[in-house]
Amino acid sequence: xxxxxxxxxxxxxxxxxxxxxxxxxxxxxxxxxxxxxxxxxxxxxxxxxxxxxxxxxxxxxxxxxxxxxxxxxxxxxxxxxxxxxxxxxxxxxxxxxxxxxxxxxxxxxxxxxxxxxxxxxxxxxxxxxxxxxxxxxxxxxxxxxxxxxxxxxxxxxxxxxxxxxxxxxxxxxxxxxxxxxxxxxxxxxxxxxxxxxxxxxxxxxxxxxxxxxxxxxxxxxxxxxxxxxxxxxxxxxxxxxxxxxxxxxxxxxxxxxxxxxxxxxxxxxxxxxxxxxxxxxxxxxxxxxxxxxxxxxxxxxxxxxxxxxxxxxxxxxxxxxxxxxxxxxxxxxxxxxxxxxxxxxxxxxxxxxxxxxxxxxxxxxxxxxxxxxxxxxxxxxxxxxxxxxxxxxxxxxxxxxxxxxxxxxxxxxxxxxxxxxxxxxxxxxxxxxxxxxxxxxxxxxxxxxxxxxxxxxxxxxxxxxxxxxxxxxxxxxxxxxxxxxxxxxxxxxxxxxxxxxxxxxxxxxxxxxxxxxxxxxxxxxxxxxxxxxxxxxxxxxxxxxxxxxxxxxxxxxxxxxxxxxxxxxxxxxxxxxxxxxxxxxxxxxxxxxxxxxxxxxxxxxxxxxxxxxxxxxxxxxxxxxxxxx
Amino acid sequence: xxxxxxxxxxxxxxxxxxxxxxxxxxxxxxxxxxxxxxxxxxxxxxxxxxxxxxxxxxxxxxxxxxxxxxxxxxxxxxxxxxx
Numbered sequence: 102x103x104x105x106x107x108x109x110x111x112x113x114x115x116x117x118x119x120x121x122x123x124x125x126x127x128x129x130x131x132x133x134x135x136x137x138x139x140x141x142x143x144x145x146x147x148x149x150x151x152x153x154x155x156x157x158x159x160x161x162x163x164x165x166x167x168x169x170x171x172x173x174x175x176x177x178x179x180x181x182x183x184x185x186x187x188x189x190x191x192x193x194x195x196x197x198x199x200x201x202x203x204x205x206x207x208x209x210x211x212x213x214x215x216x217x218x219x220x221x222x223x224x225x226x227x228x229x230x231x232x233x234x235x236x237x238x239x240x241x242x243x244x245x246x247x248x249x250x251x252x253x254x255x256x257x258x259x260x261x262x263x264x265x266x267x268x269x270x271x272x273x274x275x276x277x278x279x280x281x282x283x284x285x286x287x288x289x290x291x292x293x294x295x296x297x298x299x300x301x302x303x304x305x306x307x308x309x310x311x312x313x314x315x316x317x318x319x320x321x322x323x324x325x326x327x328x329x330x331x332x333x334x335x336x337x338x339x340x341x342x343x344x345x346x347x348x349x350x351x352x353x354x355x356x357x358x359x360x361x362x363x364x365x366x367x368x369x370x371x372x373x374x375x376x377x378x379x380x381x382x383x384x385x386x387x388x389x390x391x392x393x394x395x396x397x398x399x400x401x402x403x404x405x406x407x408x409x410x411x412x413x414x415x416x417x418x419x420x421x422x423x424x425x426x427x428x429x430x431x432x433x434x435x436x437x438x439x440x441x442x443x444x445x446x447x448x449x450x451x452x453x454x455x456x457x458x459x460x461x462x463x464x465x466x467x468x469x470x471x472x473x474x475x476x477x478x479x480x481x482x483x484x485x486x487x488x489x490x491x492x493x494x495x496x497x498x499x500x501x502x503x504x505x506x507x508x509x510x511x512x513x514x515x516x517x518x519x520x521x522x523x524x525x526x527x528x529x530x531x532x533x534x535x536x537x538x539x540x541x542x543x544x545x546x547x548x549x550x551x552x553x554x555x556x557x558x559x560x561x562x563x564x565x566x567x568x569x570x571x572x573x574x575x576x577x578x579x580x581x582x583x584x585x586x587x588x589x590x591x592x593x594x595x596x597x598x599x600x601x602x603x604x605x606x607x608x609x610x611x612x613x614x615x616x617x618x619x620x621x622x623x624x625x626x627x628x629x630x631x632x633x634x635x636x637x638x639x640x641x642x643x644x645x646x647x648x649x650x651x652x653x654x655x656x657x658x659x660x661x662x663x664x665x666x667x668x669x670x671x672x673x674x675x676x677x678x679x680x681x682x683x684x685x686x687x688x689x690x691x692x693x694x695x696x697x698x699x700x701x702x703x704x705x706x707x708x709x710x711x712x713x714x715x716x717x718x719x720x721x722x723x724x725x726x727x728x729x730x
Numbered sequence: 731x732x733x734x735x736x737x738x739x740x741x742x743x744x745x746x747x748x749x750x751x752x753x754x755x756x757x758x759x760x761x762x763x764x765x766x767x768x769x770x771x772x773x774x775x776x777x778x779x780x781x782x783x784x785x786x787x788x789x790x791x792x793x794x795x796x797x798x799x800x801x802x803x804x805x806x807x808x809x810x811x812x813x
Contacts, residue, residue, distance in 0.1 A: 144783070145779065145783045146748075146782070146783060147781060149748070149749070149776060149780055150748065153751060157751070177772075179772045180772065180775065180776060279768065294736040336791075337789070337790065337794060338775065340791050341775075341791045341794050341795055342771065342775055347778070348779045582745070659804075684779070
């Protein structure tokens with residue numbers, strides 16, 4: 102694995118050093134120190150030390166947001182949860198777990214007053230084993246029995262998850278099933294659809310299509326296969342204490358789980374910055390020229406490897422991860438292979454930004470971050486040059502920098518091993534995002550040419566659409582709520598289930614807003630949730646994508662909020678602002694919109710404004726036409 | 731070459747200190763869960779797997795279940811290291 106560059110010996114030393122100084126280090130310092138060398142494939146003794154350390158420093162990390170997770174299944178999960186605690190701390194979360202005793206997990210789902218519900222979890226994680234679902238063999242003989250066993254198991258899971266959703270708005274995460282390492286049919290296990298192995302595969306496929314809306318599947322089967330089923334299963338631990346897998350697995354599995362949890366919060370990485378020479382082709386274009394660089398089948402084994410890497414990168418781009426180039430080259434030289442070299446897969450149009458110059462790469466990446474208007478913590482930097490990697494690691498510690506191996510055949514595995522781009526679904530907006538980033542760069546250049554704001558805004562020819570969130574828009578709406586940080590007045594975070602509850606509740610109005618301008622369609626860029634009671638419309642949630650700041654879209658949206666409030670018979674609108682590190686851009690929004698401040702200045706955690714609906718506000722945007730179609 | 735029980739105890743002591751988070755813990759052949767409060771069934775599994783790794787050996791499920799003192803742990807290590 103290539104996340105860090107230290108040997109096990111070096112890591113042990115670093116850990117010992119940390120343990121000596123640990124009581125004097127702050128929470129953030131300790132975590133930063135750990136993050137630079139702890140890796141999920143470290144040997145077992147290191148893994149056990151990490152789990153211990155996580156417990157020791159847990160109280161220092163109260164500043165981190167917590168995630169409350171209930172874990173269920175007929176298994177013993179304590180050591181796995183200890184590993185998850187460590188890897189979640191490194192990702193910036195405090196884990197608050199509740200492991201339901203394995204004899205009573207079904208009962209606790211069915212009983213509304215159980216510990217499970219009283220715990221008020223954010224997430225319920227199903228660690229069901231084949232034995233919990235009747236798929237552990239011995240009982241399955243013959244094709245019909247196998248088919249019916251799978252159907253019953255699916256119904257069982259779906260039923261339990263639905264029951265959970267009846268009573269709560271938690272996010273259910275469901276493990277699929279890991280096949281056994283051996284079966285009594287030998288090779289025939291895979292050759293017949295009625296073996297346990299095949300039944301488990303069938304179950305996993307059906308789960309992927311039948312899992313209830315809003316639930317997330319954790320593909321533990323794939324992690325097990327990658328780890329090696331032989332090494333994964335430790336039947337002694339299963340027979341002795343019902344542990345689901347060998348302890349060697351704990352860290353890798355917990356790391357993958359932590360990255361999935363990030364994805365559920367919309368916090369996966371968004372942009373991959375790539376070097377060119379010896380990173381996406383073999384050789385140095387400036388020295389070797391078009392004839393000398395190596396890509397595709399003409400380039401031998403490494404040419405094939407680089408081409409495969411480009412295909413992988415292209416697939417990332419297709420699902421909405423932004424690709425950018427940062428290369429020390431003249432721009433014409435750097436762009437030549439894209440225009441004229443056979444075997445290249447990526448095209449210039451696949452990149453949202455192309456920096457080829459002789460400046461410092463850290464400065465270039467900062468520029469890219471500004472252009473795309475995303476934080477440095479959204480970046481991954483891939484470069485074959487260890488000096489460049491070290492530079493970025495020290496100048497821009499929020500950027501993830503994998504330790505790229507020497508052989509291009511290993512590049513894909515290296516990039517995949519960081520789990521930086523996990524997602525829980527791929528929406529239409531994700532696919533359109535790249536075009537949107539590129540349009541934004543064109544807009545940035547357009548902006549630069551206009552010193553007259555009025556002319557500029559008029560020139561954008563903006564039109565907006567809006568409506569109530571429904572089935573077609575709920576995924577995008579939830580995505581926006583969870584990943585927006587800057588223009589987010591109350592920084593609420595809701596799961597799909599929670600959003601659905603409000604969507605269907607007449608005391609709430611959940612709305613989406615989309616914007617188009619002369620350069621293209623931004624898609625849905627804002628979500629508003631109003632809670633309506635006693636003639637007061639309270640703005641529970643208002644978030645907006647930073648791509649459309651400073652264009653009077655906030656005026657447009659607030660004018661619509663006023664319309665909705667009026668139509669529901671409200672006489673007052675209340676807006677709240679909860680300050681965070683990232684949302685100071687909206688700290689005076691409600692004042693600017695004409696509201697009266699109701700909270701005292703000494704209240705630092707929440708500020709409140711009130712609007713009287715009968716007063717006239719010069720609110721609506723003169724630059725944005727409403728597209729009613 | 732056989733390792734003496736005394737050497738094994740010293741090696742195990744380091745492991746015990748790690749697993750039970752007590753840098754000053756001193757163990758002897760008699761040490762058992764009665765002396766160490768945190769030596770519960772969960773810590774037991776962590777302990778035996780750490781010992782397995784450290785001594786490059788593998789215990790049976792019965793061994794894991796039977797071990798309830800340092801003396802028995804050493805017996806198991808010696809038994810399994812001979813094979």
